[in-house]
Amino acid sequence: MTAEAWAAWVQAVGxxxxxxxxxxxxxxxxxxxxxxxxxxxxxxxxxxxxxxxGWLSEAGVRISRAFGAxxxxxxxxxxxPPRNIADLIPELRLNMxxxxxxxxxxxxxxxxxxxxxxxxxxxxxxxxxxxxxxFAEATRPGEEPHMVAGxxxxxxxxxxxxxxxxxxxxxxxxxxxxxxxxxVAIR
Numbered sequence: 001m002t003a004e005a006w007a008a009w010v011q012a013v014g015x016x017x018x019x020x021x022x023x024x025x026x027x028x029x030x031x032x033x034x035x036x037x038x039x040x041x042x043x044x045x046x047x048x049x050x051x052x053x054g055w056l057s058e059a060g061v062r063i064s065r066a067f068g069a070x071x072x073x074x075x076x077x078x079x080x081p082p083r084n085i086a087d088l089i090p091e092l093r094l095n096m097x098x099x100x101x102x103x104x105x106x107x108x109x110x111x112x113x114x115x116x117x118x119x120x121x122x123x124x125x126x127x128x129x130x131x132x133x134x135f136a137e138a139t140r141p142g143e144e145p146h147m148v149a150g151x152x153x154x155x156x157x158x159x160x161x162x163x164x165x166x167x168x169x170x171x172x173x174x175x176x177x178x179x180x181x182x183x184v185a186i187r
Contacts, residue, residue, distance in 0.1 A: 044109040049181040052110075052117060055098045056178060059120065060171050062094045067164040074157035082147040085156065086138040089131050092160050094124055113177030120170040127163045 001009075069091045100121055107114035134156075148156060 041109060044106065045111065045181055048103055048106045048109050049178050051103050052100060052178060053182060055096075055100050055103075056117070056171070056175055058096060058098055059094075059124065059167075060175065062096060063124075063164060063167050063171055066092050066094055067161070067168060070157050070160045070164055074154060074161060077153035077157055083153070084138060085148050086135055088148075088153065088156065089135045089138075092164075093131055094128060096124065110178070110181065112180070113174045116170050116174035116177065120167060120174055123163065123167050123170060127160075127167065130163070131160075 073088070073091065100117070104118065104121070107118055110117070
């Protein structure tokens with residue numbers, strides 16, 4: 001082989017090696033970027049989980065309290081004189097002190113429980129709006145109080161119980177998933 005042929009072969013092999021080195025460099029950079037992105041996503045999930053843990057604990061306590069009050073009142077609903085529905089509502093309100101509106105845009109970092117948390121938040125707002133609507137209807141100025149007797153009270157408590165039961169299930173799922181994220185963050 002002539003010197004020109006050797007030079008052509010060396011140049012061809014060098015070009016192939018340069019292309020291979022370029023692909024290897026790109027592959028290693030992408031792997032590093034993926035690891036950095038995964039670590040950042042994990043860190044953000046931990047932050048969101050910590051921010052949500054207080055809200056979720058408070059929601060669980062308030063849902064349990066309202067659920068217990070609802071069941072106790074439902075057991076007594078058949079007996080007794082008619083009552084103003086406005087008097088029944090306060091014991092079933094959740095009255096959440098904390099909220100998660102500031103965290104909602106970051107829920108996607110959680111992966112496993114973001115849907116449960118968002119749905120629980122929505123159900124809680126819907127439940128409170130339902131109670132507020134009933135309260136407003138029962139306390140219209142200039143109208144007689146909206147009195148409900150046994151069957152009406154049982155229906156009211158039954159509807160509240162269905163909603164509280166759904167919230168309780170969502171809460172349990174969200175808490176199970178969120179506690180796993182918090183445990184990993186603690187380690």
